[in-house]
Amino acid sequence: MTSSSAFQQTLKAGSKSYAYFSLPEAAKQFGSVDRLPFSLKVLLENLLRNLDGDTVTEEDIQALVDWQKNQRSDREIAFRPARVLMQDFTGVPGVVDLASMRAAVSELGDDPQKINPLSPVDLVIDHSVMVDSFAKDSAFKDNVDLETQRNQERYQFLRWGQQAFDNFRVVPPGTGICHQVNLEYLGQTVWSQEVDGQTLAYPDTLVGTDSHTTMINGLGVLGWGVGGIEAEAAMLGQPISMLIPEVVGFKLKGKLKEGITATDLVLTVTQQLRSRGVVGKFVEFYGEGLADLPLADRATIANMAPEYGATCGFFPVDEQTLDYLRLTGRDEEVIARVEAYCKAQGMWHTRGDEPLFSDTLELDLDQVEPSLAGPKRPQDRVTLSQVKSTFQGLLDLQVAKEPEESELESEGGGHAAVGGDLAAGEVEYQDEQGQTHLLKHGAVVIAAITSCTNTSNPSVLMAAGLVAKKAVEKGLVRQPWVKSSLAPGSKVVTDYLAAAGLNTYLDELGFHLVGYGCTTCIGNSGPLPEAIEEAIHKGDLTVGSVLSGNRNFEGRIHPSIKTNWLASPPLVVAYALAGNLQMDITSEPLGQDQQGQPVYLKDIWPSNAEIAKAVEGVKTQMFRKEYGEVFEGDASWQNLQVPQDKTYTWPESTYIQHPPFFQGMQRTPSAVEDVKGAGVLALLGDSVTTDHISPAGSIKPSSPAGRYLQDKGVEPRDFNSYGSRRGNHEVMMRGTFANVRIRNEMLDGVEGGETRHYPSGEQMAIYDAAMRYAEDGKPLVVIAGKEYGTGSSRDWAAKGTRLLGVRAVIAESFERIHRSNLVGMGVLPLQFAEGVSRKTLQLTGEESFNISGLNQLKPQQNVEVILTRPDGSSESFQTLCRIDTGNELEYYRHGGILHYVLRKMIGAA
Template sequence: MGQSKDSLKALREFEHQGRPYRYYSLQAAQDNGAGHVMRLPRSLKVLYENMLRHEDGLAVTHEHLTTFCEAVASRQFDKEVFFHPTRILLNDSAGIPLMADLAALRAAVTRNGGDPDRINPQIPADMVVDHSVMVDAFGTPRAFDENLAIEFERNQERYKFLRWAQQSFRNFRVVPPGTGICHQVNVEYLARAIWSEPSGGKTLVYPETLLGTDSHTPMVNSLGVLGWGVGGIEGGAAMLGQPITMALPRVVGCRLTGQLQSGVTATDLVLTLTQRLREYKVVAAFVEYFGPGLASLAFSDRATVSNMAPEYGATMGFFPVDAQTLQYLEQTARGQSNQLIEHYARLQNLWHDPAEAQPDYDEVLEIDLSQIVPSIAGPRRPQDRIPLSESAQRFTTDVEQGAPRLPTDGVSVKEKPWKLTHGAVVIAAITSCTNTSNPSNMMAAGLLARNAVRAGLVSKPWVKTSLAPGSRVVMDYLSRAGLQDSLDQLGFNLVGFGCLTCMGNSGPLDPAIAETIETSGLVAAAVLSGNRNFEGRIHPLAKANYICSPPLVVAYAIAGNAGIDFERDPLGLSADGQPVFLADIWPDATEVATLVNSALDPERFRARYADVFEGDSHWQRLPVARTDTFEWDPDSLYMRQPPFFDDLSPAMPQKKALLGARALLVLGDSITTDHISPVGTITPSSSAGQYLSNLNIEPADFNSFAARRVNHDVMLRGAFANIRIRNLMANGREGGWTRHMPDGVIMPVHTAAECYKHENVPLIVVAGKDYGAGSSRDWAAKGTQLLGIRAIVAEGFERIHRSNLIGMGVLPLQLPPGITRDTLGIDGTEVFDIADIDQIEPRSIKHCTITRADGSSTTVELLCRLDTPLEAAYYENGGILHYIARQMLKTT
């Protein structure tokens, strides 16, 4: 890190335990003209300290530092703020494409006479390989080994590339497959809470900050670490030393009071918060938790809440440092710096003390923890919370009423001795970092399984059961507590350490069950302890998807139907024929707490993470090569050289007016990145599946879109191809279809895009509210760009996807309040002209003339969502990495 100009003379020293330290004092900055820094929310204090430390007169200036507090007080949410993260966290589904982009960028820089060695991470970057394993084998003791072997076989080319990247890029480490989920490994091992580096013969201390290429990066906010998810595109820029530009965030204080009642889980809490905060509209805001209720929330409960910040729409769900933070660091073998952390946090007024004056939040929402009740969420969004007591009734009204009528006793399944009715649970998965990082939830699941087995209950035979913890430590403490055997008896055998079902890698259903669902119209259900249940995400054949706590996942597997009324309906019959209800086997809170206290053992964490970067024999057998540039195999169907830099040159691209454009799609509200770029299994009937079939690839070897993200020919055919996407231009047909104009022929989206390309017709997409919600999926922007879409016209954008679009040179344009595709009467037959699109100014107004098929026209003013000058520069260059490359070529 370069030396700060320190125009506010904030660099100070302190002594702790006989050692000298340096730090950038927030109090000194306030005393020297920065304004009321010490009244800021704690998350903004960390952001301000980051600016103090990086004052260079260019990205961060004296004016930035002296006007920040004034901008916060006057709510200037369009003010540009620069942020330099301490480190980068990558998952493999976004991280491998990012490293492939950097490899392609190295080649492009070399072609233009530049130095490829300049394309190296400038800050520490860690990748955890966690998104590639699938639930192929399940319900057996060998499931983990079999799935891991299949994973390495399927992903051999991708993992060979990773081994090359591991050797060829500096500041880059890889946590190999079969270890855990990036967010859980992050909070259990990688994160430090504070960072330090040599400075002037002393040690400079400052808060740890982070960017991650997965939207659930905010899980680390539970440690008081400022960090959030970005797309791989923006993450790559940060890795290369580029400051992240952002608009000043609105900070919503969430004041917690009371404490959770016995039997209420952290999952119930986070589902309630997700519903309340979505309703409160915290999209792109910092949510900061505080208040007297904080002390009663264990760290693991906070991690569950922070993890789901993307689900309630916030950039972060920030918990300040306090005694619970230090206790968790001690329990996970990182307590050696606790005294220094506490000293620094108190010195900078970052420590949480509910007795101190409340910071100056923009708004405050109060949540009484004692009012939280057991809940689930579904059938298609995480914010759609349902009290468990109302779940049966809501299933009938939300799902079953619109479903085809079935025989009273259900539909037969070929060669099976049972029948299925609407709501049949075909997937029950304990999965995802949201809940498997929480020992209370996992112990509760194990205890419920033990009690169920003792009562003589079993899982229903049509349920695909799986256990996918976020780290190996979880299996250690479940086994030590004697609970894994009971989970195994109910079919919840270990299937892998990774995201699996939560991200759509749920694997195939029994063919007979799949056939029954497809032929009968049966509404099948999936239940999971994950964070997302968007349409088509979990499994294409599971139309109703519910998020719930791990113990409830086990209960649903035993019940076998999502329409069960847990208060009135028994889960099953005991060995002596007596009905057994959920209340009969629900775990005792005292027993859960006792087991949790024994689970968090520092020696267990120390042992598990001692060789975390080494990998198993599968990983070690992969060949290792060290070369400056990667040698791409032109015949590979996994690792193709990305095309994004093929035309890179030092000259700036010319932005053309957008005239005579057509809408490729007209979409509704809440279009997620899953709709735009599916991540799950590639099906034979899809355009991508047909493409692979034509190359003589068998369906069993299609793998997932996540695994083929470095094959643009596959990914292009997956863009806007989710089986549940509804394009209003497709005459009611679901899936990746559109209507080519002016002939009106219905065809696949990518086929229509090819036609428009040959006809030299520019393209736009028209959409509603919350466009791009969900995962921080860079391919949702890459696929958009490769289809030839130059602009998205929407009522509103989710933060990460808007940044990704700009990072790929696609312009986000926002409709005025009260103006929608419906009020404009847009049906896809129109022609769109935006003459002034080549004039690049942040948050300027662009005039769009819409000409209808009958010749009439309307002009609407669109807000250009290039929110900062740097975003405008990225767009003008054709993308963020293009901008960085040109800056490098200028100084070579």
């Protein structure tokens, strides 16, 4: 076998020399790689560098080179990312798992310090701040104080992890969103490391515990989101097993027209790619349009790869990449290394490059129109002029519900009133100042500039500030029922808004800084004012949120808001002024100026030249200042008291609990048991998201999780969110399938986490039914439609499924990350054969299921499932085993990926 050292060369960049593994040198043995997509060149280098004859073979490298013949391959390869990125919602359970793995190793009589990250890990605390306080100068301080108070136990635990584990850094709260910190600071494009006395250069690659890790692909860094359990395995030295992907080329031509934003572009790209079908594939952007596409716009497009379904949306390295690295304060040494390395490796993009692709599509940038996406999926793009008619169509579909007499009575002080001379769909309410307002169908009750997708992009942030400035100058005001907020992804954003003098105008319209982190987009929108909430429920109003985010799934933004619309930051400001989705803001006035004349959107929309002039004020020193002490944190972070033990001592806590995953674990795995007589826990439709399976937002007091917390003495006002309690399996298993908008087809017309228990036929919470089945020793299955598990890379969607006793999920198709997570937790994903579904089988949920031969499974084999109906009749149907690779099969046989890794680290696997 050829050694990887045979391909090692030396590279001079600036004043430094680097060793590297040369693709041109490898081409002499394996064949030309000139037409290989840039993203696959990164994978090829990864294989070349890790060639060991075991996990990576010459046949793997040859298969990747030969991909050019057919632009596809069924070869399984082992990918080793350079680093791992975490956010705190997924990071806390990740550190909990590492701590419990140490405990398990100790119980097995081995050294617990064998459990340590082997790859660099950065955890950014960015998902915990909530918008409790808004539209006032003290909002930021109020929210940070509440965040610290609510999350002290979690933060103490993360501080413990920071000092207990090697290769593990934590970016404290109040700094920014992990993806923006990654883009502006952590990402290097080309990494360097001291190995055996020499400096080695290689592509920066990563996986992250958030699906929007893909944002870094805008910087030419190959990375994507994985579940927390897969990320933990990667940080513990386990390669990521994957099939060589298909790569879809997306050609960009022309330039964006006047008045079109990067958000309009990304919503168009998302719709186009989702329609084409790119799940499990790489998307790589190319074409003449790249030359004029700023890196921040590229990052905006790359960010939303999960929304268009791709593993990643990759942009190759070029001059725009170097310009951005320089702007954001990277060392000249890094910039020189990136340029020299990429040019030496054939990874530098030049105009006219046409790699081979599995499929191609294109977009003329000058055809992009102003757009929103809604009401509940990111790919459902609606042109701005059609929002009014689209919303009206939703109302027309709804069956009018007359409020019962008892519903009209005030419960909390008489804030809202329905009836009298008011039309249906209108409710009067009084605000805190005693002023009376009319809330209607279509009211925009949340307008949030939030989320990594757009707040990393200076052009759309400056555009929002300029819209605010022009609106204030014309005397326009935010409508009083709109909860407005500004939550940037890094402190640099407020620096440049202040330098441009635009922050004061945003403040005047109620877009005060509420925190640096992922707020409304993740469901941390906080409570609506009590009078607004009451009015919505009393009038059964269909209201909306408008946010500059990437996710608008049902029940995610706020449980009382049925329609959610993704929009650019300047359009978020415009809708806060308009106050209702039943307005066509392209033709109807947003309000009146001081002279009583109508003011239209076009009157306050900035020109491209105005935006460009404002963006010129974004300076390198802003980045250097804000990232100079990025790991330090404020006094409250520094003063946290943490234990010094290397093995965690589990305290009494409703945030952090010792999970049961490794309890009673043996050094060798038992045989996988067949599934016999499994009942149906839930019968679900298409596009069930990880938010439906494991919500991140608010906890209802009447839910199983709410009841558990109250039994532990926690008041509802202190519940925090599901996301913040992911370190407590007792909360999270009770929250599995608990989204208020999930629909179980075993029940008619019921929303929320309910099911029907058999044979009793009783309706009850899914958690309660699962526990009753567990008492009877009955295994469970979940049945679903297409695109099961779409959305966030949420490991608790798989962990909770496992803890509820679900042995298999049978669906028409799976989204990539959730399928992987199910396997990683020892849950079997089975895909209905073509033409077979819950509908063709006429399933009701009363059936039982047998699945045999599980100890002899092979990847992607056909698996027969036998169902027995209530009348005793049986029939079989075919499914495809969606354990896709040999490595995944090993994880499944061990009971999960972490069980496998643990046994391997102590020499038992």
